[in-house]
Amino acid sequence: MELCGWGRYPRIDAQVSYPRSAAQCARSMGGAGSVVARGLGRSYGDSSLGPRVLDLRGLDHFLGFDQATGVLTCAGGVSLGDILRVFVPRGWFLPVTPGTRFVTVGGAIASDVHGKNHHVDGSFTDHVSGIELLLGNGERVAVSPTEAPELFHATCGGMGLTGVILSASLRLKPIRSGGIVETTIRAPDLDAVLAAFDDNAGASYSVAWIDCLARGRHLGRSLLMLGEHAADGPLAAPSATPWPVPFDLPAGLLNRATASAFNALFYGKALRERRTRRIPFARFFCPLDALADWNRLYGRPGFVQYQFVLPAAAGVAGLREVLGRIAASGRGSFLAVLKVFGPANAHHLSFPLAGYTLALDFKVEPEVLRLLDQLDRIVADHGGRLYLTKDARMSEATFKAGYPRWQEFESVRARYHAIGRFASTQSRRLGLQ
C-alpha cells in the first residue's frame, strides 16, 4: 500500500504488517531483508518508510504503573495522547511533551523527541529508565542506562534502526492541575527574543513563534511563550475531538501573501508587551492537534519541515544568516518555531545540543529544495545539524557532518544484529548500512 510520513512527501509503496504482540513482531520480521518500525506516522519525511513496514499501533497496552514513583511501563505503540488521557486525571504528566500528542512511545524514543522544557529537563529519553528491544536475530533484550548501555544510547534517538521497541518504562511527573499558566512576551527582533529566552531561563516551558517573513530591522520578530503548570484547578484531560480537514487544499493556497497575513495577525494579536493567561495544557503543548490532518493544508504535493540546531557559540550570527536567507527567498512558512536547547545527552544520534533550534515548514517545490541545500551549508558551517525526524531530503554528507558519532552508532548496530535487518528509506539515503 502507499505510505508516506506526516509531510506527505515522499510517498512509497510498502508491504505493511500489523503485529499485535511481541511474538507476532518477531514473525513479521521473519525472512531475509530489512524492516522498519512505524507508529502513528508523525515523523515528517521518510524515517518510517521502507519496502517492509511494521505498523506497531497494535502494541498499545499499559503493562504496569507504580503509584509511588510515577514510573509507567507500556508497550511501544501506546500513544502519548493515551497516556495523558489516562494519567492527567490522576495527577501525572508526561516528563516531555512534543508538539503533538499523536505519537507513540516507541516513536518518541526512536526520535528522542524534545519539548518546550528541553532547557531544564532534557529530551524524552532522559526520562526513560528502560526499554525492551526486539533485535534483528529475534532476541528480546532489556536495555537501560546500566544494562547494555551502548545499545541504549544507540536506540534512544536511533530512528528504530537498532531493533523494535516493544515496551519502555518512563517516569511521569506529578502535577496539581491540567492547566498551564501561559505568559506571552512580544519581542520586536531577534536580539530581543534571544534576550527574553535568557531572562526566562528558569521558566518550566518556553518556545517562540517567529515571523520568518519579517526583514530588515524586524528580522526575527517573535512571540515568546512561557508556561508553568498551574498550582490548582481541575485535572482535566483533552476531550475535544480534533476538527477534520476533509480534503487537500489547493497547493497554491499557502503562499507568501497568506503566510505574511497570518504572521502579521498572529504577531498583532499580542497587543501588549506581556500577557498572562491560563489555558488547558493541550492548547499550550499541541495547538495544532486541534486540527486533524493539518498536513493537508499544504495540498497534494506535501511539505517538508526543516529543523536545525546551531550550537550556542554560533549563536545569533548563524541564526541571523539563516533567517536572512529565508526572508530573502520569500518562502517562509506559517509556523516557524524557535527554541533554546539545554545540553545534549549521551545518545549517538539524538538531535538536541546546547544552542538554538528553528523549525519551519515549506511546501515541496524545486526552488525550496534548492534553498534548503543552501541552508544545509550555512548550518554545517556553523557546526549545526538537522533533525532526522523532520528530514526527507538531506544528503549523506550533511548527515555525517552533523552527526559525527554515526560510526559508533553503526558499530553498535553491527554488534547487535541490526545490520541488514532494520533500514528505512531515510537510513539508506543517509548511507547507513
Added chain:
Amino acid sequence: MKKILIIGATSEIAEATARLWAAQGHRLALRGRDGERLRAIAVDLGIRGAGAVDTAPLDVNDFDAHADAIDAACRALDGIDIALIAHGTLGDQKACERDFRRALRELDTNAISVISLLTHLGNRFEAQRHGTIAVIGSVAGDRGRQSNYVYGAAKGAVAIFLQGLRNRLHAAGVQVLTIKPGFVDTRLTRSFAKGPLWVGPGRIAADIVSAIDGKADVVYTPFWWRYAMLAIRAIPERLFKTLRL
C-alpha cells in the same frame, strides 16, 4: 460500578469498549480464545481504572461449554449487569461459495454460537429482571449482497433473533441492544482500501457505551449508517439484483 461480561474480548471493538468502561471503574470479565492476550488486556484495563478484571479462555464454537462459562463469569463478577457479545470473523465469501464447510464454519461462529450464548444469557437475565444484553451485528445483516452474503446472513439471523429476544425480555425490564457498525478499521479489514466512511474502533466503542446508557434497542454506528441502510433497503429487489455490490 457495573459488572460486565465481554465475550470476544480480544476483538478491537470490544477492547476499545472495555477501555471506556475501565475508565469508569467498572468490573469486567473477559472471555476469548487467546488466553495470553486476554491477560495482557486485563493488566492494561486494570491500569486504566477497571475495578477488577477476570479472564478465562473460551472457544465460542464449543457450544457445550457455554452454560458453564456464563455461570463461571457470573460467579467471578458476583452477578452480571451487562453482557456484550463481540466475537466474529469476516470470512472469505468466495471460499464459502466453493466449500459449504467454510460457510458452515462462518455461520457457526457468527450466528449459531451467538444464539447459543443468547439462549443462556436470555434465561439468566429474564430471571434476574434487569440488565443489558448487547450484541455486535453489522450493517451487512440488513440486506444480502453478492460480496458477503454468508457473513450478512449470519448477522441478519442474529438481528432477527435479537428482535424476538428483545420482545420477550421487555416485560422483564431487560435491554437487548443490536449494534450495527458500518466500515470499521480493524485487523479484519486492514488490507481494504479505505474511504472517508471508515472509522476507528474507538468511535464504535463510544457509540456502544452511550447506546447502552441511553437504553437503545438498535444502534447504527456511526449514526449515518441508519440513513444509508434505510436507502439501501428501499431499493426494489428487481433493481437491487442487477447491482454490483
